Amino acid sequence: MKETPLSNCERRFLLRAIEEKKRLDGRQTYDYRNIKISFGTDYGCCIVELGKTRVLGQVSCELVSPKLNRATEGILFFNLELSQMAAPAFEPGRQSDLLVKLNRLLERCLRNSKCIDTESLCVVAGEKYTPEERDPVPLSIHHMPICVSFAFFQQGTYLLVDPNEREERVMDGLLVIAMNKHREICTIQSSGGIMLLKDQVLRCSKIAGVKVAEITELIQKALENDQKVRKEGGKFGFAESIANQRITAFKMEKAPVDTSDVGEKAEEIIAEAEPPSEVSVSNPVLWTPGTAQIGEGIENSWGDLEDSEKEDEDEGGSDEAIILDNVKMDTGVDISNIGSQDAPIVLSDSEEEEMIILEPDKSPKKIRTQTIGVKQEKAASKKPMKKRKKKRAVN
């Protein structure tokens, strides 16, 4: 779906407000939106909400053999997907630009900063185990890089921390700084083509330092809470994070279902049901290994082709070269019943030959030549049965 274009007055309104140091949602210039972290029941699953932006993350693993040039390290993969649920413009196949940018950011931030110890991912050779046999070991993480975004307006005059969707649409450029709590910068990415001065970047990194400290503390607290609840055997998972007080949320405890009468109900239904109508299936007739026929097909609706063309035949043998052929569906020409003698069967691919229909012991009248590429032969029976044969794929 196409993105709704931003109207000019909305754009002007946003920019004017920013000039007056006002933000639409009432935040200050350096304020972050509310962060909410919730964990799922299985390990490695987490949903983070930053204001109204919501991201689901899942860590999964499988045992593979390590790369040849890095035999003692495990392999890390990062993958980001923008679901169409997030914005109508995120159609599958249409969001490549933003997706590539975000994927690169993730990779650089998490892989190049070496925050995850890849050597700890290596399992001793010869020791394969399934997740059920061994308790999962938490990933060993050296440090936690956190990304902070800064939006610039009016060629770098105005700065906003953590822009929301509207602010991002009117910004000139975006600067993302990934930092850990030890104030080490892991990644910097600037997009939008803005030209920033050195002191602007330094100021942003100072702000980032403060924000990262707060966010890291939040994450640690959430992780501790979750661990505590799991250890104590309390309820955990996404079900608990649905706020009970919200009017749009509703919960229902386990509901017993009375299935005592399903037996009787089912019996009734089966007793009242009509038996399926008899479907007569004719036995298959095996003409030759590889060729069989089920059913007889329907009556030929092309009319009687018998008397249309006649010619003298050129008959050599009295007998049967039973000829089967590939008949195209569109020609729809009938082939007569072929007797089940033991004569060799020739499958002919030729389409354009003139051919002679061999008639074992019939009157010359029934013999004719056709140029369509169909060979026919009348069986010994008086009334030829007409069949339609479909083109068979010959393996």
Add this chain to the structure above:
Amino acid sequence: MAGEMQIDTPIRAETGAEAGPRGPGCSLRHFACEQNLLSRPDGSASFLQGDTSVLAGVYGPAEVKVSKEIFNKATLEVLLRPKTGLPGVAEKSRERLIRNTCEAVVLGALHPRTSITVVLQVVSDAGSLLACCLNAACMALVDAGVPMRALFCGVTCALDSDGNLVLDPTLKQEKEARAVLTFALDSVERKLLMSTTKGLYSNAELQQCLAAAQAASQHVFHFYRESLQRRYSKS
């Protein structure tokens, strides 16, 4: 035919308070639903059944590509994204089942040449995933205000090797079951909208599972009604 008479005995009715987390007999797991939780889609819902959780978002009726438009009704599209890995054939088949169910209830004729898109994201899978997807899709369609002729719900039954019927099975119960049957039922007359089954079962067992699913759907529709009443009531 005589064998069928024996089958109804293993299905035990609920006899009161259950001993463990889910005692013998049939019960549905803990349900939770939150609507209107996403800001961009027209309607959204998160449906939880025990530990299985699915997030659904609905856009529509909205603009449709000319190649996909239908002149007299709305084009319904369902996208199902698994939690890990790329969407594969199993997702495509589930998308089709959900789409067929939705097409049966959505009044597409009221919005010709438009598109209604249902996007589903599996947040966690702990058994009866398809049923949870159906329920989430229904709540999201209601939240979006898409006109429907009835609500629908999904119920999963599992038949274990002894012939016991388990409603709303967990992942472990589904793996060990001899047959898993999922039904989509409508809210007006509990009629069957969609059924998909996997495994071996007899004619009588099918009818019993269907009857059990109809009984269970009462609870699900009651849950829908309560949650909507809570949201829209003035008190």
